[in-house]
Amino acid sequence: MLAFVSWAAHDAYPIERAVPLRWFKEVQPVTQLNPAVAAGRDKLVAQSAKLGIDVVITDGFRSMAEQDALYRQGRGDGGAVVTQAKGGESYHNYGLAIDFALRTPAGKVIWDMQYDGNRNGKPDWLEVVAIAKKLGFSWGGDWKSFRDYPHLQMDFGYSIQDLQNGWRPPTQTG
Ligand SMILES: [Zn+2]
Numbered sequence: 001m002l003a004f005v006s007w008a009a010h011d012a013y014p015i016e017r018a019v020p021l022r023w024f025k026e027v028q029p030v031t032q033l034n035p036a037v038a039a040g041r042d043k044l045v046a047q048s049a050k051l052g053i054d055v056v057i058t059d060g061f062r063s064m065a066e067q068d069a070l071y072r073q074g075r076g077d078g079g080a081v082v083t084q085a086k087g088g089e090s091y092h093n094y095g096l097a098i099d100f101a102l103r104t105p106a107g108k109v110i111w112d113m114q115y116d117g118n119r120n121g122k123p124d125w126l127e128v129v130a131i132a133k134k135l136g137f138s139w140g141g142d143w144k145s146f147r148d149y150p151h152l153q154m155d156f157g158y159s160i161q162d163l164q165n166g167w168r169p170p171t172q173t174g
Pocket of ligand 1: 148150
């Protein structure tokens, strides 16, 4: 449990929110996908398959170093910019995000948002997003700037700043 710090306690501003967790508790680094996110990922793949959609999970947990390498892409390392987040600034770094793509019957992995492989008149991509939202994910395609269409995350009400300060969803507090 959290240590009690009387100088910061205030009725209207609970201590648990007033002081970053990392100030008084050693925060274990996250090294894998949150179990709830992993379960959501598996359900997403299974429920999409029932609709005749082959979902490929292209990314999940990402270490800080991996995130930094990704950030350098398009900013000196060549290629296109693929992320706005440096190490520690992405939900992937806390095991709370996944990225997906679609796979055609020929085995080709595609990022085509119009593709209607199951021929039901609806883009497969948006069908997958709709399932993901029912499972509790929010979608990077809804972001106001730098829309990230393959990206799905569960934030459990935590901002990136909260996570940087050491807050973790219950399954990860250890
Ligand atoms: Zn992502």
